Amino acid sequence: MNLRRWGALGTAAVSLAGAMVVTGGATAAHADARCNWSWTTINDGAGAEGPGVARGHSHKTGNHYVADMFYNPDSRKYLWSWYADNNGGNDGDTKDTWFGSIACDYAPW
Template identity: 60%
Template structure:
């Protein structure tokens, strides 16, 4: 159990570090701030030529489609970390790989 807590602690530290790197490099800082503890059903991979269209738990806005890829639970704090990914299905062939978008600690599991 101690190992699990340390692993999630390291994951949280990595997420915070990544967020800091995004701020320093001028990355999508406003998008990163849009990780949230709620979601609705959205369509991802809806550009022609890419992966098959599918429904995903997430949100859509001017910055793009973002969905919950996975989540974990920290037994020590009782919180869940939701890992958000960006649906990068643009480009000329519609098949750009999705990328990590950000994480958020939430009081409940996403589903």
């Protein structure tokens, strides 16, 4: 009886792990921090602060842009800080938020 329960728990754990991998991959595919960019317009919604052009990317879930960069001499990598362009909400604009960081081999500018 105990062995059967552990077997069922193991099967459930493997199924859950597989689901997490699929979900994680799907999430990363449409909203990611990456080491490449193209020019994108940010803050172009009604009521937002003045629109601008930034190094980033656009997709269905919104715009992300590189707001700052830090060079780490120990790793010899550039840490790009990505932000979400939150130009929506009740007041027409919401403060942009940190999205994530990634270590890259080169600077974004």
